[in-house]
Structures are given as structure tokens and as C-alpha cells.
Amino acid sequence: MDTARLEELIEREGRERVPLVMLTITNNSGGGQPVSMSNIRAVKEICSRRGIPLYIDACRFAENAYFIKLREPCYSDKTPLEIAREMFAYADGCTMSAKKDGLANIGGFLGSNDDSLAQQERNLLILTEGFPTYGGLAGRDLEAIAVGLNEALDEDYLSYRIASTAYLGEHISHAGVPIVQPPGGHAIYIDARAFLPHIPPAQFPGVALAAALYVEGGIRSVEIGTLMFGQHATMDLVRLAIPRRVYTQSHIDYVVEVILEVWRRRSEIHGLKISYEAPFLRHFTARFRPLSPRP
Ligand SMILES: Cc1ncc(COP(=O)(O)O)c(C=O)c1O
Structure with a gap:
């Protein structure tokens, strides 16, 4: 703090x-x-x-x-x-x-x-x-x-967990994907503004990236940025939170492959416009429609 x-x-x-x-x-x-x-x-x-x-x-x-x-x-x-x-x-x-x-x-x-x-x-x-x-x-x-x-306090468990999260971070950042460094314990945070520089914050680059990861490979992530914090957002991050004691090494390798595929065709991803937002905590239930590419 x-x-x-x-x-x-x-x-x-x-x-x-x-x-x-x-x-x-x-x-x-x-x-x-x-x-x-x-x-x-x-x-x-x-x-x-x-x-x-x-x-x-x-x-x-x-x-x-x-x-x-x-x-x-x-x-x-x-x-x-x-x-x-x-x-x-x-x-x-x-x-x-x-x-x-x-x-x-x-x-x-x-x-x-x-x-x-x-x-x-x-x-x-x-x-x-x-x-x-x-x-x-x-x-x-x-x-x-x-x-x-x-x-959860067992050191063998904790060292595997932290290593597995770091492995994901290292493999995608090595290929150029911008992430918050160093990797955190429970999640990798992708910098969506740097990943999708052609999408301004008002068009929710974090949500657009989260949607692209889901469509490409069924990977569920969450935006922490303009949708969550509105005008107070200073970053648009996509959090890949990793469930504990669920994923093997090959699951993580699959996640790496999907992210790198989306990274390769990042210029094809468009911004979004909100079609529904609740009066409070809009990020839980908002709905979007894609904005068409510029002619
Ligand atoms: C830091 C933090 N506190 C509280 C919560 C809320 O947890 P729950 O989903 O059990 O309400 C979350 C959920 O991700 C969290 O990340």
C-alpha cells in the first residue's frame, strides 16, 4: 500500500x-x-x-x-x-x-x-x-x-504453484507478450493496452482481449481496467488467475499456445461498445458488441 x-x-x-x-x-x-x-x-x-x-x-x-x-x-x-x-x-x-x-x-x-x-x-x-x-x-x-x-502453507505445494505461474509468464513474455513483471503468485496479468495499442481504453482493450482468448481456446480470464474502474483506470490488464492444484504442465503449455496464437493475430481484434451495464459493479454483468473495423 x-x-x-x-x-x-x-x-x-x-x-x-x-x-x-x-x-x-x-x-x-x-x-x-x-x-x-x-x-x-x-x-x-x-x-x-x-x-x-x-x-x-x-x-x-x-x-x-x-x-x-x-x-x-x-x-x-x-x-x-x-x-x-x-x-x-x-x-x-x-x-x-x-x-x-x-x-x-x-x-x-x-x-x-x-x-x-x-x-x-x-x-x-x-x-x-x-x-x-x-x-x-x-x-x-x-x-x-x-x-x-x-x-496451502506447505512449501512443496507453494514452490510448484509459484513456479507454474512464473513458467506461463516467462513463456509468453519471451515471445513478446507484454505482462506485469515480475509474475505474481496466483496470476499472470497481460497489459492489454500494450497488447492492443490500436484499441483505445474507451473501447475496452482488456475485455476485447479476454473475449479473444475465450473464443480462441476457451481460456477464461478477467479484465481489470476501464470496465472495472471506469475513468479511474490507469491500466487495462487481463488477469489469468490460475486455479490451485488443477493444472498440469501440459495445461499450462496449452494456455501458452493459445495466447501466442492470439498475439500473432492481434491486429484483427476490434474494440467493444457496451450494450448493457448495471448501475453498480457493472463489470460482473455487462454485455458488449464488437465495433466494426475502420473502412
Ligand atoms: C482479493 C480478493 N478478495 C476477495 C475476492 C472475493 O471472493 P469471493 O468470490 O469468494 O467473494 C476476490 C475474488 O477474486 C479477490 O481476488
């Missing part, structure tokens, strides 16, 4: 308008890059000084811990579990989508260090969803998450 801008924002908006600070590890809209331990500490320090709770969006906590181990020399002898414990020690709470580093099919949780807040949250849950043990998740799914949280 940009700590100078965080301080500026709290100053500008006023402490009372900032109920909490949320730190997403790893950074999902910025290329899947890890958050360093010193950055987590610095954010915590700003929050503590102003009495603002720090929450972690923890869905990729294990990958973040492993990157800290690989890249920060004073953590090289620690296990991912020890590093994860330190990361969470700075937080007042967390949200977790367990489909990611919970290695589960579905579900997640909200964690809090504050017992009385947790009690209020449980009471609200009873009104909106049900008693915690019979809410949105069956007991067996909760068990699966408990096992997954531990298995």
Missing part, C-alpha cells in the same frame, strides 16, 4: 469517515504482487496512531507469506506458517475467500480480534443468514477450509 497516499486520504476525509483500512495480500489489482512485511508494519503503524482497525483481505495469504520468504532475506529461514502468523499479528481482523488459499470449493469467513464485535457480527448473521454453524456453509465445507488453510 502507498502509505503516503493512505495518510493523505485519512487527512483529507477525516478519521471519522474511515471505519477501517483494508490491505489486500497479495495485491490483486496491481499484478498480484506481494505485500512486504515492512509495508504491512508501516500500514499498521499509521492505523494504530489514528485508532483505525487494520483488516487484511487474506485470500492469498499463503502465497504472500511464501514471497516474503523468497524475497526478504531476514525471513528466509522461517516457515510460511511462521511468516503468516506474523502478518496476521499486525491485523485487527481479516476477510477470507477460501476458494483461494483456503483450497476449498466454496466459502470463506470474517475474522476479528475484538470479541464484542465478533458477538455483534454473529447476532447480525443470525438475522440475515442463520446460526454460524448452519449458515451458508455446511460443516464439511468448514472442515475442508480448516484443512486447506494448513495445506
Whole structure:
């Protein structure tokens, strides 16, 4: 997190308008890059000084811990579990989508260090969803998450996962495909503005590229750019998020082949125009039609 801008924002908006600070590890809209331990500490320090709770969006906590181990020399002898414990020690709470580093099919949780807040949250849950043990998740799914949280910290698993993502990144960038460097843990992010320089941001180059990858090879990706952030978008990225423990080396080789085929005929891809957009979070349900090529 940009700590100078965080301080500026709290100053500008006023402490009372900032109920909490949320730190997403790893950074999902910025290329899947890890958050360093010193950055987590610095954010915590700003929050503590102003009495603002720090929450972690923890869905990729294990990958973040492993990157800290690989890249920060004073953590090289620690296990991912020890590093994860330190990361969470700075937080007042967390949200977790367990489909990611919970290695589960579905579900997640909200964690809090504050017992009385947790009690209020449980009471609200009873009104909106049900008693915690019979809410949105069956007991067996909760068990699966408990096992997954531990298995996600296994170093052999983490090193295969990070290597497999890096392999995809290296093979397409070696052929000239512009990606965010270095590769993140869970995904490769293609720079769609550089991939399709003939499509201006207002014609959604990220969505056009995501559609082309799907038509060519059935590859599902997502735009993180003008569709998602509107005029605030500074980049148009296409995220190729890689499911955990699903793909073999030959699946990844197939993905490389498809991307390179689309790269070869990139000049034939056209921009898009929105034909439907919802009033909120339009990127989930928007529909498009292709713009015809210039005569
Ligand atoms: C950083 C981050 N937080 C939260 C979520 C939401 O997860 P869910 O689909 O379980 O609501 C996602 C989904 O991709 C994510 O990337």
C-alpha cells in the first residue's frame, strides 16, 4: 500500500469517515504482487496512531507469506506458517475467500480480534443468514477450509504453484507478450493496452482481449481496467488467475499456445461498445458488441 497516499486520504476525509483500512495480500489489482512485511508494519503503524482497525483481505495469504520468504532475506529461514502468523499479528481482523488459499470449493469467513464485535457480527448473521454453524456453509465445507488453510502453507505445494505461474509468464513474455513483471503468485496479468495499442481504453482493450482468448481456446480470464474502474483506470490488464492444484504442465503449455496464437493475430481484434451495464459493479454483468473495423 502507498502509505503516503493512505495518510493523505485519512487527512483529507477525516478519521471519522474511515471505519477501517483494508490491505489486500497479495495485491490483486496491481499484478498480484506481494505485500512486504515492512509495508504491512508501516500500514499498521499509521492505523494504530489514528485508532483505525487494520483488516487484511487474506485470500492469498499463503502465497504472500511464501514471497516474503523468497524475497526478504531476514525471513528466509522461517516457515510460511511462521511468516503468516506474523502478518496476521499486525491485523485487527481479516476477510477470507477460501476458494483461494483456503483450497476449498466454496466459502470463506470474517475474522476479528475484538470479541464484542465478533458477538455483534454473529447476532447480525443470525438475522440475515442463520446460526454460524448452519449458515451458508455446511460443516464439511468448514472442515475442508480448516484443512486447506494448513495445506496451502506447505512449501512443496507453494514452490510448484509459484513456479507454474512464473513458467506461463516467462513463456509468453519471451515471445513478446507484454505482462506485469515480475509474475505474481496466483496470476499472470497481460497489459492489454500494450497488447492492443490500436484499441483505445474507451473501447475496452482488456475485455476485447479476454473475449479473444475465450473464443480462441476457451481460456477464461478477467479484465481489470476501464470496465472495472471506469475513468479511474490507469491500466487495462487481463488477469489469468490460475486455479490451485488443477493444472498440469501440459495445461499450462496449452494456455501458452493459445495466447501466442492470439498475439500473432492481434491486429484483427476490434474494440467493444457496451450494450448493457448495471448501475453498480457493472463489470460482473455487462454485455458488449464488437465495433466494426475502420473502412
Ligand atoms: C482479493 C480478493 N478478495 C476477495 C475476492 C472475493 O471472493 P469471493 O468470490 O469468494 O467473494 C476476490 C475474488 O477474486 C479477490 O481476488
